[in-house]
Amino acid sequence: MTPAKLKIQDNQSEQLQRLATRMESTKNAFLVEIEKFVANWIVDTVDKYITFLPEIANIKSKEELAQIRYDAKYIGLEIAQKVSNIFSEDKNWWHLNRDINDKNYYKTIDNLLTDELKIEFGRAGSILNSYGFLPAMVIPLHGFISVQGGDNTLNFKYLDPIQWSRDSKRLMDNYWEDYKFALKLI
Numbered sequence: 001m002t003p004a005k006l007k008i009q010d011n012q013s014e015q016l017q018r019l020a021t022r023m024e025s026t027k028n029a030f031l032v033e034i035e036k037f038v039a040n041w042i043v044d045t046v047d048k049y050i051t052f053l054p055e056i057a058n059i060k061s062k063e064e065l066a067q068i069r070y071d072a073k074y075i076g077l078e079i080a081q082k083v084s085n086i087f088s089e090d091k092n093w094w095h096l097n098r099d100i101n102d103k104n105y106y107k108t109i110d111n112l113l114t115d116e117l118k119i120e121f122g123r124a125g126s127i128l129n130s131y132g133f134l135p136a137m138v139i140p141l142h143g144f145i146s147v148q149g150g151d152n153t154l155n156f157k158y159l160d161p162i163q164w165s166r167d168s169k170r171l172m173d174n175y176w177e178d179y180k181f182a183l184k185l186i
Contacts, residue, residue: 023095030171035084037165042076045124049133068131118157125156
């Protein structure tokens with residue numbers, strides 16, 4: 001290999017390393033944003049049902065309504081952490097795998113939503129069900145469907161598309177723009 005080709009190859013390698021560092025930073029910012037988004041999504045979804053179903057909300061005491069909101073906030077933080085942990089898995093991020101033969105690695109946030117994650121989002125349905133706002137059903141209702149857990153418990157799965165925050169979509173788009181650029185360097 002000629003010295004000129006070695007220099008080009010070294011330059012590409014340096015660019016890829018800088019790009020991987022930037023992609024890691026973008027991934028970390030995305031995970032912080034997604035955790036914040038999910039915690040708020042759970043609370044907002046429960047609040048939406050309380051507003052959407054006044055005939056049920058009106059028969060609940062102020063204490064019960066406060067408790068459902070508290071449960072949503074508490075469980076929302078727990079779910080947000082789990083979702084962030086699942087999204088952070090190396091398999092979801094090209095710069096951590098760098099399979100140079102995989103030219104079709106692009107993923108949207110929705111591509112990352114596994115059944116496990118849909119059940120985590122469905123825990124909002126479990127909260128609503130426990131307070132009488134959402135019945136157990138096998139036909140999707142307002143985005144939720146009940147599913148039998150492995151331990152014979154009733155779980156819910158959220159099936160509707162999630163309207164991700166503008167920041168989470170922007171960060172994911174930035175990540176994939178870097179991915180496309182990396183493919184040109186390889």
